[in-house]
Amino acid sequence: MHRFAQLIREDIDHLAILETLDVGKPILNSVNVDVTFAADCIAYYAEFADKLYDEVAPTAPHELALVRREPFWAAHRSHFYQRATDNGFTVWRVVSEVFVLNLALAALAIASTKTQSAAIEAVLVVIGAAAVAFSMYRFSQRRLL
Numbered sequence: 001m002h003r004f005a006q007l008i009r010e011d012i013d014h015l016a017i018l019e020t021l022d023v024g025k026p027i028l029n030s031v032n033v034d035v036t037f038a039a040d041c042i043a044y045y046a047e048f049a050d051k052l053y054d055e056v057a058p059t060a061p062h063e064l065a066l067v068r069r070e071p072f073w074a075a076h077r078s079h080f081y082q083r084a085t086d087n088g089f090t091v092w093r094v095v096s097e098v099f100v101l102n103l104a105l106a107a108l109a110i111a112s113t114k115t116q117s118a119a120i121e122a123v124l125v126v127i128g129a130a131a132v133a134f135s136m137y138r139f140s141q142r143r144l145l
Contacts, residue, residue, distance in 0.1 A: 001046030008039040088143035101135050104128075 008015060016030035023030075047059075059065045084094045105128050112124045 001042055005039045005043040005046060008035065008042065012036070012039075084139035087139065087141060089139060094139065097135065101131060104131060 012031060012035050015035045016027055019025070019030040019034050020027045025034075081091070081094055085091060108124045108128045112121045115121055115124075
């Protein structure tokens with residue numbers, strides 16, 4: 001399959017012309033999207049065929065990819081949540097405060113749709129940005145017990 005992907009890449013111009021004649025799309029689209037992605041897809045499955053599930057991420061020859069093992073419950077957490085919990089905040093505390101922040105941002109968004117003044121809209125955006133920045137800063141600092 002790797003050889004097949006390589007052959008597609010070697011004959012990309014001819015295959016792109018055939019694709020363009022068949023479908024009627026611009027030649028650049030056939031070269032840069034269709035034929036290139038077909039070769040990439042075949043290369044992906046070539047790497048996938050002899051690996052255990054979730055062991056290797058497909059990469060180009062000049063790239064490096066790593067698979068990081070994490071418990072299921074921790075894998076979905078973003079860097080923001082990770083930093084907050086590492087700094088002594090409980091998951092419940094972070095989630096509840098972010099929920100309240102989202103409610104406040106939603107209220108600011110609704111208020112901005114009700115106003116006719118661009119200046120007031122700008123002030124509401126600044127208030128929302130400041131609230132997000134304050135929360136991110138607070139969670140990035142060590143929690144004082």
